[in-house]
Amino acid sequence: KAGVTQTPRYLIKTRGQQVTLSCSPISGHRSVSWYQQTPGQGLQFLFEYFSETQRNKGNFPGRFSGRQFSNSRSEMNVSTLELGDSALYLCASSQYPNTEAFFGQGTRLTVV
Amino acid sequence: KNEVEQSPQNLTAQEGEFITINCSYSVGISALHWLQQHPGGGIVSLFMLSSGKKKHGRLIATINIQEKHSSLHITASHPRDSAVYICAVRSEKLVFGKGTKLTVNP
Numbered sequence: 001k002a003g004v005t006q007t008p009r010y011l012i013k014t015r016g017q018q019v020t021l022s023c024s025p026i027s028g029h030r031s032v033s034w035y036q037q038t039p040g041q042g043l044q045f046l047f048e049y050f051s052e053t054q055r056n057k058g059n060f061p062g063r064f065s066g067r068q069f070s071n072s073r074s075e076m077n078v079s080t081l082e083l084g085d086s087a088l089y090l091c092a093s094s095q096y097p098n099t100e101a102f103f104g105q106g107t108r109l110t111v112v
Numbered sequence: 113k114n115e116v117e118q119s120p121q122n123l124t125a126q127e128g129e130f131i132t133i134n135c136s137y138s139v140g141i142s143a144l145h146w147l148q149q150h151p152g153g154g155i156v157s158l159f160m161l162s163s164g165k166k167k168h169g170r171l172i173a174t175i176n177i178q179e180k181h182s183s184l185h186i187t188a189s190h191p192r193d194s195a196v197y198i199c200a201v202r203s204e205k206l207v208f209g210k211g212t213k214l215t216v217n218p
Contacts, residue, residue: 035206043200103155
């Protein structure tokens, strides 16, 4: 069974640009969550989707958005990138919310 | 004060030692997760528990709901156990501790 796949693995963007990150969950998993990890703040929750609906959102500005498709794949978008958005972005999938989560390898975003 | 506090922040052990990492939280939770992160970023979920104790190989996780405290134990530690161990609690969302960096020397 394939694990959680995140693409791309590495990304370099310029301030002001926008970026879209993709997460393909484990087959059969309908819940996808996104997290940001930085050296200063550690891991922080971004949002959670289940069956194409956003169930929960963390304390991030509106520049951070996401969506989930009918095949459970999820994307997150960050617009008007700032230097502080440089981070490792992780997604995790689970069968349902509040069940065991499996993490992808992450996308390392560098904003220059 | 963070909702999830881990201790110690850093831990160095000799191969074979028994290791304990602690996690205290201040909110009501439905579950607590222990995660392992190796250099390079990949995160592995070790345990999800809401009561009692779970064991997997040399790893044991316990939780005391009344005291809002959990511990992760590693028996017979090995250099390959070197990683960052992260405690996360689920209330409305997952809230993470800052992590414990474990180094096991041969």
